[in-house]
Structures are given as C-alpha cells and as structure tokens.
Amino acid sequence: MSKTLDRPLFNPPRSGHFWKFDRSDQSRQQRLYDIRFTLLGAVMALIVFGIDTFTPIESAIAVLYVVALLVSSDALSRAGILAAASICFSLCLLSYALTHGLNGDLSTMLRLLVSLSAITITAALLLKNDAARRELIESHAETARGEYRYRSIFEDSRVAIWEQDYSRLRAYLRSLAQDGVVDIGHHAATTEGFVATCAGMVETVAVNDAAVELLHAASASELLGPLSKFIPDGDIRFLDVVHTLFNGGRYVKAQGSIQAVDGSTKSVLTVLKFPDDEAALRRVVVGLVDITEREQTHAALLAAQMELARAARISTVGVVSASIAHELHQPLAALTVNAETCLRWLETDPPDLAAAHRAVERMVSDAERASGIVKSTRTLLAKRPASAETVDAVALIHQTAGLLEHELRRNRATLRIESVGNVVHVGIARHELQQVVINLVTNAMQAMNDAGSSNRVITILISRSDAGKAWIEVSDTGPGIDESHLNKLFDAFFTTKADGMGMGLAISRSALEARGGRLIATNNQATSGASFLIELPLAGGAERASTKAAEQFEL
Numbered sequence: 128m129s130k131t132l133d134r135p136l137f138n139p140p141r142s143g144h145f146w147k148f149d150r151s152d153q154s155r156q157q158r159l160y161d162i163r164f165t166l167l168g169a170v171m172a173l174i175v176f177g178i179d180t181f182t183p184i185e186s187a188i189a190v191l192y193v194v195a196l197l198v199s200s201d202a203l204s205r206a207g208i209l210a211a212a213s214i215c216f217s218l219c220l221l222s223y224a225l226t227h228g229l230n231g232d233l234s235t236m237l238r239l240l241v242s243l244s245a246i247t248i249t250a251a252l253l254l255k256n257d258a259a260r261r262e263l264i265e266s267h268a269e270t271a272r273g274e275y276r277y278r279s280i281f282e283d284s285r286v287a288i289w290e291q292d293y294s295r296l297r298a299y300l301r302s303l304a305q306d307g308v309v310d311i312g313h314h315a316a317t318t319e320g321f322v323a324t325c326a327g328m329v330e331t332v333a334v335n336d337a338a339v340e341l342l343h344a345a346s347a348s349e350l351l352g353p354l355s356k357f358i359p360d361g362d363i364r365f366l367d368v369v370h371t372l373f374n375g376g377r378y379v380k381a382q383g384s385i386q387a388v389d390g391s392t393k394s395v396l397t398v399l400k401f402p403d404d405e406a407a408l409r410r411v412v413v414g415l416v417d418i419t420e421r422e423q424t425h426a427a428l429l430a431a432q433m434e435l436a437r438a439a440r441i442s443t444v445g446v447v448s449a450s451i452a453h454e455l456h457q458p459l460a461a462l463t464v465n466a467e468t469c470l471r472w473l474e475t476d477p478p479d480l481a482a483a484h485r486a487v488e489r490m491v492s493d494a495e496r497a498s499g500i501v502k503s504t505r506t507l508l509a510k511r512p513a514s515a516e517t518v519d520a521v522a523l524i525h526q527t528a529g530l531l532e533h534e535l536r537r538n539r540a541t542l543r544i545e546s547v548g549n550v551v552h553v554g555i556a557r558h559e560l561q562q563v564v565i566n567l568v569t570n571a572m573q574a575m576n577d578a579g580s581s582n583r584v585i586t587i588l589i590s591r592s593d594a595g596k597a598w599i600e601v602s603d604t605g606p607g608i609d610e611s612h613l614n615k616l617f618d619a620f621f622t623t624k625a626d627g628m629g630m631g632l633a634i635s636r637s638a639l640e641a642r643g644g645r646l647i648a649t650n651n652q653a654t655s656g657a658s659f660l661i662e663l664p665l666a667g668g669a670e671r672a673s674t675k676a677a678e679q680f681e682l
C-alpha cells in the first residue's frame with residue numbers, strides 16, 4: 128500500500144482551449160494521437176470541400192463534414208468543437224457561393240439546408256456528449272480525491288486503524304437469529320468457544336503503520352487474516368462487538384485486551400461503527416487506542432485502595448476486639464465471682480439455697496449485660512465521624528463501577544447498571560456508600576467465582592420506592608445464599624469462606640443503619656443468585672407508605 132500520493136490525481140478537461148486536455152500533462156504518444164486525428168478531420172473537411180466545390184456531383188455531399196467533425200471531436204475541447212463546426216459551416220456556405228452564387232434553385236438550397244442542419248445537430252450532440260463526459264470525469268475525480276484523503280488519514284494516523292471484513296460474522300449471527308437465538312449473551316455463556324468462533328469469522332484486510340507498531344509486528348502482512356489469533360482466550364469484551372452486530376446496533380466503544388505478535392497482552396479501547404450498507408461490512412474501519420499504561424496505573428491504584436480498605440477493616444476489627452474485651456471483662460469477672468459464691472452457698476451444710484438463688488440471679492444479670500455489650504458492638508461500629516452529604520446515587524455508582532472495572536475483568540464478570548429516573552439523591556457520606564457497594568459487588572464476584580458460574584452478571588438497579596426511599600439493589604447470577612445462612616449473614620464474623628473475615632456485611636449494615644437505612648438480603652428467584660437491597664432515605668425526600676419493599680424482600 129502506498130504511503131503517500133504526492134502527484135495530482137487527475138486533471139479535469141479544460142475549457143477555453145481547443146484541446147481537450149492540458150497539453151503539458153499529456154504523454155507524447157497521446158499528443159501525437161490528438162494531432163493525427165485533428166489533421167485527419169481537417170483533411171477530410173478539405174476533401175469534402177473540394178468535391179463539393181469542384182466536381183459536378185449534384186448531391187448533399189456537404190453532409191460528410193459531419194464525419195470530419197466526428198473524427199476530430201475526440202481530441203477537441205468544447206471551444207475546439209465549436210470552432211471546427213463553425214469552419215465546416217463556413218466551408219459549406221463558401222462552396223455553395225462558389226458553385227451556385229445567387230442562382231441556386233430550390234433543390235440545391237434544400238441540399239445546403241440539409242448539410243448545414245446536419246453540421247449543427249452533430250455539433251450540438253458532440254457538445255452534449257462532451258458535457259456528460261466532463262460530469263462523469265469530475266465525479267470520478269471527486270471519488271478518487273475522497274479515496275486519496277481517506278488513504279492519507281489511514282496511513283498517517285497515529286491511531287492504530289484496522290479494516291476488517293464483518294460480512295461472514297453478520298451472516299453467522301443472522302443464521303443464529305433464524306434458529307431462534309434471542310439473547311446472544313446467554314447463547315455465548317452456554318456455547319463452548321463462542322467468542323473464538325466469532326473472532327475467527329472476522330478477517331483483517333488492511334492495517335496502518337500505527338497498528339503494526341502497536342502489535343509489535345514486523346510488517347502489515349503479519350496482522351492480516353482471522354482476528355481470532357489476536358483475541359486472548361476468554362476475553363469476553365469482544366462479545367460487546369458481537370452483541371452490537373447481533374442486535375443491529377451501529378457504534379461500539381469497548382475496552383478489552385488484544386494479543387500482540389510477540390505474545391504480550393495489550394489493553395485497548397476499540398471504537399468502530401458498522402455501516403448502514405450491508406456491502407460495506409466488508410471494510411469496517413476499526414480504531415484501537417493503547418491504554419495499557421493507563422490500565423496498569425489504574426490497577427496499581429486500585430490495589431493500593433483495596434489494601435487500604437483491608438487495613439482499615441483489620442484495624443476496625445482490632446478496635447472492636449479491644450473494645451469488646453474491655454467491656455466484657457467486668458461482667459465476665461462478676462459472673463465468675465457470683466458462680467464461685469453460689470457454689471460456696473451450695474457446699475455449706477445445710478446449703479443456703481436463698482443465698483445461692485440470689486447469686487444465680489446476679490449471674491443472670493451479668494450474662495445479660497455481656498450479651499448487651501455484644502449487641503451494641505454493631506452500633507459502635509457505625510459511630511463514624513463522617514457527616515452525611517447529598518450524594519447522587521446514580522453518578523456515584525457509575526464512578527464506583529469504574530474503580531471495579533479491573534477486578535470485574537479479572538473475574539470475567541459483567542456489571543450492568545440500570546436506573547429508573549435520572550437522579551436519586553441520598554444522605555450519606557460518599558465513601559460509606561461506595562464501600563458498601565464495593566463490598567456487595569466483591570462478594571458477588573467471589574460467590575460466582577467460587578461456584579464456577581459460567582454466566583457472571585451483576586446488576587445494580589437504582590430506583591425510588593413509593594415510600595420516598597432510595598433503593599439500590601445489587602443482584603448476581605451466582606449460587607445464591609443458603610437458606611439456613613440468611614438470618615446470620617449480617618452477624619459479625621459470620622463467613623463461609625476459608626479466608627473470609629465475616630465483617631463486610633456487618634459493617635455495611637451498621638453504616639447504613641446509622642444513616643437511617645437498611646440492608647436486606649434475599650435470593651433472587653429470576654437469576655437464582657443473591658440479591659442485596661440497600662434502602663436509604665432520599666435526601667430531603669418525603670416518605671409515603673409503601674408495601675413494595677415488604678413484598679419483594681419479605682420483610
């Protein structure tokens with residue numbers, strides 16, 4: 128593929144000159160050809176003139192000027208054709224004047240008229256033909272200029288660009304639709320190797336230098352052919368492209384990974400637009416932007432954040448343990464003393480049952496005090512200094528999803544955010560709500576991962592209840608929650624994971640309750656996964672009675 132085209136593409140026909148093309152651009156051979164045909168036309172016109180004037184033949188011989196015009200017209204411009212027609216016209220009149228003078232009879236005058244009409248009509252047709260040809264050439268030149276501009280952009284762009292043929296994939300997806308496939312996401316999750324099959328049907332037909340550089344190839348030819356060799360196994364982001372094509376969408380902006388020729392993996396942002404015209408699917412322009420560095424920085428930042436959150440949790444646990452130990456020390460010590468006292472009263476002879484009874488009563492109240500302390504621990508956890516702000520829940524959740532992107536990709540999970548209404552404002556500290564959502568999404572990812580779920584979708588639905596509350600429902604397609612665990616899920620230190628701490632849900636619920644909200648767990652009948660409902664008062668919202676939440680979450 129030529130990199131640049133530095134000569135003018137095309138010189139359109141010139142008007143105002145007698146020659147059709149700019150002579151300076153003509154090849155020598157073309158020029159000789161033009162001169163030859165013009166001379167031939169001129170000689171023919173002179174022969175016709177000679178026969179018409181100097182022989183006694185009485186016929187409309189002058190009509191043959193038309194042949195002279197036709198022969199030379201190929202080399203002449205508009206002005207040239209007009210000039211040639213005028214010369215033939217004049218020769219015709221001159222011949223008549225020389226032959227008949229003013230004594231021409233009706234038949235000779237009619238012959239003259241026929242000849243002049245033939246020349247005029249031929250000249251008019253030649254001019255019309257010339258105009259049509261000029262128009263055609265101009266439109267061809269415009270197409271060529273457009274192609275030239277596109278090629279220049281394609282070749283010189285610093286953005287990696289591929290031209291790919293999607294027609295085979297389109298036909299395959301259409302056949303799936305005809306076979307009754309409606310949800311391509313579900314079909315992909317249940318069909319082994321679906322992504323690789325689809326990627327194998329997309330052929331790369333051209334690439335620019337930036338793409339060669341991006342994928343560490345030695346030449347463009349290494350990148351041509353099926354796309355599958357560049358899509359790492361299991362990169363489900365290519366599904367976004369398949370999804371769009373299947374559903375008749377036009378634009379795709381997807382983040383994913385691509386495998387370079389040397390085996391390294393690059394994070395790329397892919398942008399493409401499917402054309403309206405089916406035939407143009409053979410050359411779909413796909414832009415790739417390398418975001419590997421940005422992703423690495425982001426991953427490092429996220430890891431640091433996670434580490435911080437973990438440290439914060441551990442220190443919270445430490446504080447809580449110390450506080451529990453301190454608070455429990457006194458009632459437990461009193462319990463021991465009262466138990467020993469009780470034993471002593473029972474060991475006397477005869478045993479003092481009344482005194483033993485009083486000691487047991489004191490033991491009961493000591494135990495109740497200890498239990499009260501354990502119960503109030505959750506409230507203690509919620510005593511946070513942060514003050515509530517008015518938080519746009521929809522925007523915050525979109526932001527939080529950005530933080531989780533890397534983890535989601537690592538766990539091969541898709542996060543869908545849906546909202547009923549544009550804005551839902553809640554009163555809470557931003558980081559608290561963010562932490563709760565991160566906890567719930569992380570749990571969902573872990574549950575789906577541990578269960579080896581093939582279809583891993585987490586949906587966050589943000590809406591308002593009729594009672595003036597904000598609802599944020601996080602549901603997944605994992606194994607769900609064991610019925611026997613539902614009532615202890617929020618207990619501190621309850622966990623079913625080998626390395627779990629069992630604090631995430633306890634802390635989340637306490638944080639929400641401190642803001643007048645709730646956290647409710649249930650199993651989602653539709654997806655058979657778990658569903659967690661965050662309920663928070665709307666910032667400044669009036670409350671109205673509602674039974675919906677109760678119905679859905681069996682409160």
Ligand code: ADP
Nearest residue numbers: 570571574607622623627628629630631632657
């Ligand atoms: P941890 O994650 O350390 O176990 P959590 O308090 O966050 O602590 O979770 C407590 C338990 O709740 C988990 O061990 C798990 O059994 C259960 N759980 C939480 N989220 C889910 C979910 N999305 N699906 C299934 N079980 C879950």
